[in-house]
Amino acid sequence: MDQADLKWDRARIWLLWLALPLVIGILAASAIPQPVVGIIRLDDAIYAFTARSMIAQINYAIDHPEIRAVVLAFDSPGGTVVDTEAVYMELARLRAKKPVVTAVNGMAASGAYYLSVNTDYIYAKPTSMVGNIGVIGYLPPTPFIYEEIISTGPYKLWGAPRDSDMRQIDMIKEGFFQAVMLGRGERVKVGPEDVLSGQIWIGTEAVRIGIADELGTETDAFNKAAELAKVAHFKTVDLRELTEVASSTAPFFLQSPDGVTLPYPTEPGLYMLFIPQLPVKQ
Numbered sequence: 001m002d003q004a005d006l007k008w009d010r011a012r013i014w015l016l017w018l019a020l021p022l023v024i025g026i027l028a029a030s031a032i033p034q035p036v037v038g039i040i041r042l043d044d045a046i047y048a049f050t051a052r053s054m055i056a057q058i059n060y061a062i063d064h065p066e067i068r069a070v071v072l073a074f075d076s077p078g079g080t081v082v083d084t085e086a087v088y089m090e091l092a093r094l095r096a097k098k099p100v101v102t103a104v105n106g107m108a109a110s111g112a113y114y115l116s117v118n119t120d121y122i123y124a125k126p127t128s129m130v131g132n133i134g135v136i137g138y139l140p141p142t143p144f145i146y147e148e149i150i151s152t153g154p155y156k157l158w159g160a161p162r163d164s165d166m167r168q169i170d171m172i173k174e175g176f177f178q179a180v181m182l183g184r185g186e187r188v189k190v191g192p193e194d195v196l197s198g199q200i201w202i203g204t205e206a207v208r209i210g211i212a213d214e215l216g217t218e219t220d221a222f223n224k225a226a227e228l229a230k231v232a233h234f235k236t237v238d239l240r241e242l243t244e245v246a247s248s249t250a251p252f253f254l255q256s257p258d259g260v261t262l263p264y265p266t267e268p269g270l271y272m273l274f275i276p277q278l279p280v281k282q
Contacts, residue, residue, distance in 0.1 A: 033066040034066070034233065034234065034235055035066065035068045035226075035229070035231040035232075035233070035234040035235075036064075036066050036067045036068060036234060036235055036236070036237050037067075037068065037069045037070070037071060037222050037225050037226055037229070037231075037234050037235075037236050037237075038057070038060075038061050038067045038069075038070045038071070038236075038237050038238075038239040039070070039071045039072075039073055039218070039222075039236060039237070039238050039239065040054055040057045040058070040061075040070060040071070040072050040073070040239050040240070041073045041238065041240060042054065042072070042073070042074050042075070042076045042112065043075045043076065044076060044252070045076060045077060045078065045079040045252045045253065045265075045273065046076060046078060046079025046080065046083050046084045046087065046111045046112065046115075046272075047079045047080055047083050047252045048080075048083060048248065048250075049245070049247065049248035049250075050079070050083075051079075051083035051084075051086050051087050052245045053240065053243070053245045054087050054090075055086065055087060055090045056243040056244075056245050057239035057240060057242075057243050058070075058087075058090045058091060058093070058094045059090070060239055060242055060243050061094055061098065061239060062093060062094050062097060062098075067098070067237070067239075068098060068099075068226070068229040068231045068234070069098050069099040069100070069101070069225035069226060069228060069229040069231070070094060070098060070099070070100045070101075070225065070239075071100075071101050071102070071103055071218065071221045071222055071225050071236075072100065072101070072102045072103070072115065072116070072119060073103045073105055073218055073221070074102065074103070074104050074105060074107065074108040074112045074115075074116065075104075075105045075106035075107055075108075076107060076108065076109070076111070076112035077107060077109045077110060077111075077112065077132075077263070077273055077274040077275070077276075078109050078110030078111030078112050078113070078114070078132070078271065078272045078273040078274055079110075079111045079112075079252070079271065079272065079273055080111075080265075080269060080270070080271055080272075080273075081111070081135065081172055081269075081270040081271060081272055082270075083111075084111035084114055084115065084272050087115055088114060088115055088118055088179070091115060091118050091119075092118060095118065095119065095120070098229065099120050099225050099228035099229050100118075100119040100120055100225070101119055101120055101121045101122075101123070101221045101222075101224050101225040101228070102115075102116040102119045102121065102122040102123065102221070103123045103216070103217065103218045103220070103221035104116070104122065104123065104124040104125065104128040104130055104203065104212065105125065105128065105218070106128065106129065107128065107129040107130075107274070108122075108124075108128070108129075108130055109129055109130070109131065109132040109200060109273075109274035110132045110133070110134065110271075110272040110273050110274045111271075111272030111273060113130060113131055113132065113133060113211075114133075114176060114179055114272055116130075116183075116212075117179055117180050117182070117183030117184055118179070118183055119183075120228055121213050121214070121221075121224050121228075122211075122212040122213045122214075123212070123213065123214055123215070123216035123217070123220050123221050123224070124203035124206055124207065124212040124214075124215060124216075125203050125215065125216075125217070126202065126203045126204050126215055127202050127203060127204075128202065128203040128206070129200045129201075129202065129274075130200065130201050130202070130203060130206040130211055130212055131199055131200045131201045131206065131211055132198055132199070132200045132274040133176055133177070133180060133195055133196060133197075133198065134173055134176065134196060134198040134272075135169050135172045135173045135176065135270060135271065135272055136169075136270075136271050136273060136275070137165060137166075137168075137169045137269070137270045137271070138268035138269060168270070169270065172270060173196065176196075176272065177192060177195060177196055180195060184210060184211070187210040187213070188209070188210040188211065189208070189209045189210040190209045190210070194209075200274065203215055222234075222236055250266075251266060252265060252266065253265060253266065254266050263275050263276055
């Protein structure tokens with residue numbers, strides 16, 4: 001082997017040693033999952049089925065470390081108190097581990113806004129409908145006697161006297177207000193009388209009074225969630241596609257005799273729900 005060949009062999013060995021760390025780094029990087037920002041969409045009322053679906057997606061996000069943050073995308077009028085509270089409590093578990101950002105598309109009213117305040121940041125579009133903070137309830141009928149039924153107490157059939165239901169509604173309203181104050185704090189620029197007025201604000205006004213943080217889109221929400229999670233070069237995944245919940249056949253909203261969906265729930269109960277006025281027929 002002449003001197004030139006020897007120098008060339010040494011150069012190749014040197015280049016190999018230089019390239020080896022780079023190759024190892026590339027292989028190691030390829031073995032690390034790309035960070036994910038998951039999205040949980042709610043395009044319906046909050047009731048038993050949608051709450052189960054959201055909770056399944058929340059638990060999936062908690063259990064999978066590659067999901068570094070979550071965006072909630074809302075177009076919802078709210079729903080039942082108990083189902084909204086169930087999602088809120090699971091959302092608190094997720095938020096303790098990973099950033100959560102809200103993107104209000106068409107609407108985050110009542111129960112949907114209740115969930116929004118349990119996130120780190122709220123985006124709304126200029127004409128999104130935001131707020132409607134408060135509770136509605138369908139009172140039980142005035143107790144009367146069924147001759148064919150024997151009960152062991154005056155409210156066994158009705159659950160509670162009507163004035164008790166009204167007190168419960170007031171307590172839930174106060175809980176809603178405390179959730180808003182816990183989630184938004186000093187960002188809210190209006191007093192309790194305005195917060196609890198039941199008003200719906202468009203996005204621009206919601207941002208002005210601190211009910212939302214900023215005007216923006218789902219893309220803005222993804223980027224904010226990634227920023228809070230301190231990740232880059234992330235991908236987005238719809239968590240609904242990764243979870244499976246048995247569908248429900250029971251409708252949440254009433255149907256008119258001619259098949260039109262009405263904005264009223266089918267069952268009496270307590271609701272964090274926005275009910276718009278129906279158009280008046282001339």
